[in-house]
Amino acid sequence: MRITKPLIIALFCLMTTACSWFEDIQEYPDVPEQQLYQEAMTAMEEGALEVAIEKLQLLEARYPFGRYSEQAQLELIYAYFKNYEPEAARAAADRFIRLHPNHENIDYAYYLKGLTAFEQDISWITQYLPVDETQRDPGAALDSFDSFATLVERYPESQYAPDSQQRMVYLKNRLAAYEVHVARYYIKREAFVAAAxxxxxxxxxxxxxxxxxxxxxxxxxxxxxxxxxxxxxxTRSVLQQNYPDYVYTPVYRGEKTLFDAATFDMFSDNKEPPVLTPVRMSQHEPEPERSVFSKVTFGVFDDDEDAEATTQE
Known part of the structure; x- marks a missing residue:
């Protein structure tokens, strides 16, 4: 009995493994490399991206050193990109660049990698709602800029270089605006050194x-x-000489007390910004002093109060 029991367990495991082998053979029959690649390309043209990805993965696994292996890896990057799988597309691009650093189409891999990161954070929210992109996390934008910059620097004659340069201009403007947004936030938080x-x-x-x-x-x-x-x-001199018509409104509004923060400044005096004359300041008329009643009622009855004040005068 001591020998029979381990023998039965071993036979059971062997039968289970054999069944899985047969299932793999039935699910993925032995298909020639060229036929598998053509089926993947046909699926790609028809928009069946998941089928194309499955066949390209199978081709790479069964024929890692075949004549279509490198091209299949490039097509797989594109298939991931079109199927909205940015992480998989970037991983596939990194893998191709690492395995084939001297490939004649490596510029295409860099371009797809940059394009994937460029569109990674574009969703239906940003397309249909007024969301300020300069206030969002620039991680994907940085990755995209780095990929495009590498392509332009190493392969300036590439057919993808002009489009990459145009996208780099957009990304650079966006990243610069994000830096300014962070600097203004630092000023509000009184982190003046970090803002500078x-x-x-x-x-x-x-x-x-x-x-x-x-x-x-x-x-x-x-x-x-x-x-x-x-x-x-x-700095004021540089700004006035280069941008004489620039209008700037200071960000810092002074320190807040705990009571002001808790009551959303309804009962606090209007804090004037510090006196800064970097350039022509925004020409806004000073707001009249508001009464406590006006602050509590959120200005609903301000017109009536103004009328009464005019009558008294």
Missing amino acids: NRGRYVIENMQETPAVPDALAVMIEAYTLLGMQDLAAD
């Missing part, structure tokens, strides 16, 4: 973007709040 560093980064690395005047203005405000008047004056 963010603005200086835009000036040093993204000089041709539309965010340059905003970055200069943020630097002026940060330097002024830090008491660095010389740096603020120098």
Whole structure:
């Protein structure tokens, strides 16, 4: 009995494994490499991307050194991209670049990798709702910019280089605007040194973007709040000479008490921004002093109060 029991277990495991082998053979019959590749391409043309991906994966697994292996790997990147599988597409592109660094179509792999990251964060929300892209996480944009930059630098004669350069301009503008947005957030949080560093980064690395005047203005405000008047004056001079018509509204509104934060500033005095004259300030008339009743009622009866005040005058 001691010998029979282990023998029965071993036979059972062998039979189970054999059944799985037969199932694989029935599900994936032995198909020639060329036929498998043609079936994958046909499925791709017909829009059956999942079928195309399955056949390309099978081709790569069964014929890793075949005549269609490298082309199948490229087609697999494209299939993942069209099937909205960005992580799989980028992984497949990285794998192809690592295995075939001297391939004649490696520029296509870099292009698909950059294009995948470029469209990774584009969803129906951003397409149909007014979402500010400059305030979103720029991780995918950075990856996309790096891939396009590598393509343009290493393969300037590639047919994909012109489109990559145009996309790089868009990405650079977006990244610069994001840096300015973060700098303004730092000013609100009273992290003035970090805000100045963010603005200086835009000036040093993204000089041709539309965010340059905003970055200069943020630097002026940060330097002024830090008491660095010389740096603020120098930056103000650069901004006035290059953007004389720029209008800037300071971000910092002063410190808030715990009571003001809890009541959403309804009972606090209107805090004026610090006196900054980097450029022509926005020409807004100062708001009249609001009464406590006006703040509590959210200004619903402001017209009546104004009328009464005019009558009394």
